[in-house]
Amino acid sequence: MGILSIIIFLPVAGAILIALIPGLNARLTRYIAMLSTIVPFSLSLYLFGKYDRVLGGFQFEEFASWIPAINANYHIGVDGLSLTLIVLTTLLAFISILVSWKLNFRVRAFFAWLLVLQASIIGVFASLDLLLFFIFWEIEVIPMYFLIATWGSGRKEYSAMKYVLYTLFGSAFMMAGILALYLTTGTFSIPELYQTNLGEIASGILPLAAIFFLFIIGFAVKLPIFPLHTWLPDAHTDAPTAASIMLAGALIKMGGYGIFRVCLGLFPESAQEFAPLFLALAAVNIVYGGAITLRQTDIKRLIAYSSVSHMGFVLLGLFALNAVGLLGASLQLISHGLITGLLFATAGILMHNTHERHIRKLGGLARQMPVLAGIFFIGSIGAMGVPGTSGFIAEINVFLGAFSSKADAARVFTLISLTGILLAAAYMLTALLKVFFGSPKETFNHVHDVTRLEKLYCAIFILGIFAIGLYPKIITEILQPAIIALASLWGG
């Protein structure tokens, strides 16, 4: 069993342990959960250091025959992008455990589901076999359903069910895509499919463009792309903080990763043909999502809608179909994971300490909670893409890539998207203003500020945001081979 498998299955082992040991107390549960996240995190960091940046390609591959009859295999491995996303996921999972440290309602079930969730997300990033990929993709729905429906707030059952139905709707198309691809080529293996030039296979069961769209609908739900985005605000808003962090930080990244890996990697011609469509949708995501964010009055919903806008940048970068755009999109995936993770964490602390989530009822909190205000400020400048934070370096590359894209009207869409930075400034600054600035309110006089534990996990986020923002090479170097290889499909 390789390290990669340990990273995937150690959380599962932890979950089983938590679920099966009778009469396990809450304290021990937390420690088991922490152990089953911190070990995968350390291991993924180890792999991150060990990955050969010169060689590139898929590394740490593991292979085992699974269903020989249909040539489906347990085949995992990572390239720069998936490895970085795995590091992000394991980090967020670890922080989610810390965030939920004080939870005291059905503790065992909560941590067990959280660990299963983590394992399935890592599985998606590590799979090199489409069937395995799909199975991990589907498993993730179950823990998320229970996390939202049981530990959530507001219309939690509605949101949880909406999330499940939306995801299954998307996966149905994706399953059809996988089957169509399998029936055309006879393999589920992604590396093998990369070697095959699909364009040359004349007699497919479906036209290639149709398969491309089957896949992208599945990914579009996750990313999300307008108009398939409406599950996101509901799910994010009603989920418990830890689930929001996983959802916004790691889970929706699966959509962007899927487009990168499958839609662009396997269908370069279709991607090129439909690039203008997706660039336009990206612009809609950014501007429309940003505009709606500005109207939100619930702090979590605001952050959720800002994710719609920010994921638009990912789409814009991906369909620029050049190296700079892809780099920007990949950076945005990582950067958004950290920034939104931080914002959701602070929103969680804010709501927990003040018992209030409506922006209009909050105000002047910088006096009573100076440290939290500082942390939220850093999250905000990240979301606004202020230089020095990872948000800037991601967005600037997306813009540079998209502006140089060869697709029709790419420049127009880029310029439209550029107004996204104005909208981001508007909604983040307004949120800061309404929540933290202005005259302090007496009702919040006895609200306490951030605890030591909360400071610790916020500090991890902040460190990541600035490390990438100030010296992007720590991740651009590992991303480089994958991006160069993919971009070469369209001539660099």
Add this chain to the structure above:
Amino acid sequence: MAPGLEEYLILSALLFSIGLFGAITKRSAVVILICIEIMLVAVNIALVAFSRFITPVELTGQAFAVFVIVVAAAEVAVGLAIILTLYRQRHTIDTKKVDLLKW
């Protein structure tokens, strides 16, 4: 003239139809049970008739008929037990009044 296969089948079909009609239309659970028995008898006639005319040497059809009779006996036992319990609980065996299994 001894009756041929066709006559036996007609008899069987008639009995089956009578049983079916009763099973669908009658309201008393006991009558429905009786009607089902009639349908089973009809099937038995058909089985035996086929066996007699098509494979006279082997007794396959008869074997099936015996099997059906045994199962029918068990079925009646269970059915009557259900009806009895139903009557004890609801004081009726009218099937229209025991439509509990609906939405």
Add this chain to the structure above:
Amino acid sequence: MNSMPEMLTWIIPALPLAAFLMLLLLMRPLKIKSNLNGYVSIAATAMSFFFSTWLLVNIVQTAETKFIPGFSWLSLEGAIDIQVGLIVDSLTAIMLVVVTLISLLVQIYSLGYMHGSKSLNRYFAFISLFTMAMLGLVMADNLLIMFMFWEIVGLCSYQLIGFWFHRPPAARAARKAFFITRIGDFGFLAAILLIFNATGTFNISEVHSLAASGVIAGTTITWACLGIFMGAMGKSAQFPLHTWLPDAMEGPTPVSALIHAATMVAAGVFLVGRMYPLFEHSEAALTTVAVIGAITALFAGTIALAMNDIKKVLAYSTISQLGFMMIALGLGSVAIAIFHLFTHAFFKALLFMGAGSVNHSTGTFDMRKMGGLARPMPWTCATFVIGSLSLAGIWPMAGFFSKEEILLSAFNNHPLLFVLAIIAAFLTALYIFRAVFMTFGGQVQSRFKPHESGKVMVIPMSLLAILAISAGYFNATGGFLKLLGDDHTHSWIYGIFGVLGHPLAWASLLIAGSGIFLAYAIYQRRWISSRKIARRFGFFYTIVFHKYWIDELYEKYLGNKLLNSGLFNLFNKFDSKVVDGTVDDVARLNLNSSKILRLVQNGNLQTYAMAFMIGVAALALMVILVN
């Protein structure tokens, strides 16, 4: 003096950065609240100032442009490579000295002005960060890196305007400042995208040489220049992106002196100056710069006349003066613009410090509540008057020399611009002396007990007053302009007195003098009642008093009615009603159709049997029919 080792150049921005980090990461956790915070920051800036001066002396001696290579910040094989390096030329060196000097003096002044204020740590930390970013901005050899510092400068400005975040107007002003300048940054960023797309590089000198060799030309250059200028308009508060600067006066006054008078707002002028080799190739862009500058100079001057808040007067004055610099740039002279930037930095910082000193003593910025402060505050009054004379352009103050250059250059090139500029110059003299007489003239209002500010505030003001007088003499023989590569020796630059041989100098002195006299007549002697004037020009006064209703137009109509409650609200409704509504409708359709379908399951066994039989019969029929 020995020439400075090249690598030592890095230390100039590194020192304030180190101060920032030390304040934030070391002194904040230790909860050190005293002036020690200020000393750390001041020490770092002082050393930066020392190195900047050394660098400037080197540049003056050698007059060469140095490129100091740095490191690769971001690269992707064959796609993008961002090298961070420094440009050191006369433009950079002058800016370095201005920034570090003003920052140093402002921080010393702050020790007095901010004494006893909470969160001094945050205050000095962000001033240090600002100084670092401003230094980085003027030294960057790369458009993208420059943009990064450009944004960080804006962020510090946001933080410092909103320093007293618990006051709603300050918090709102901070947001407005960041947002409006970001509208400009939108253009700047678009220009960067365009330039990168056309040239594949961000390196400023490479872009310049590509423009010179005609690799990029025509509309590409024009659009790129207009985008860059849009960024400059945002930062330098040029019409129509000027509305944030007057509001920014909600910040602490030393911050206004440093950021919103001397350095950051001048960054727009610097940017156009730095990218001038690109602007050179676009007549349209240069004309735009000049016209916007002239409009701004005049328009802001009129508003300054009607303001009662002394800082607002100075803010509009800053906008107007930046307009003058833009005129100079548009007319093709970077050197003159930078010269005016140079002198303006000193006298405007001085004026702000004066206003701060007055506020420190009276607790208000409202000039209607002041008066007669000359006697109790002699130093403040004297330095403020020196600053005002310099701003009004009275010989032999620094402002005279730089403004004269702009006027002359307009006179030679474009009569209309000259007329606009000369009217603006008249307004300048009028509004600043209106402020002087309202503040220092007349009687002390009884409820104040004004007193002179402490030495720690007076000394920086006095030093700036000396510079406000003498900064113009650097160009007494045309040396300053020549340093910046402007070789046009103007006919009348022959020493400090030689200027007076030119008729234009007399004309502009006459105009400035009449402005001062008018202010004297109205606000000191009250020969003419200011109320009567306001009534006589009622219509005009109302317009000016309401700042041409531009703030209302932006915030109430464009921002709120059209966008926020209009379009964005529509989007929001569309999203919840139509997009999400469709999803819910699909769900509801499923639910309703199953409601109908479930009626079939009526619980009656016989119905099921019937259905079953019909099904079997249908199947049988099908088999028969098919056969």
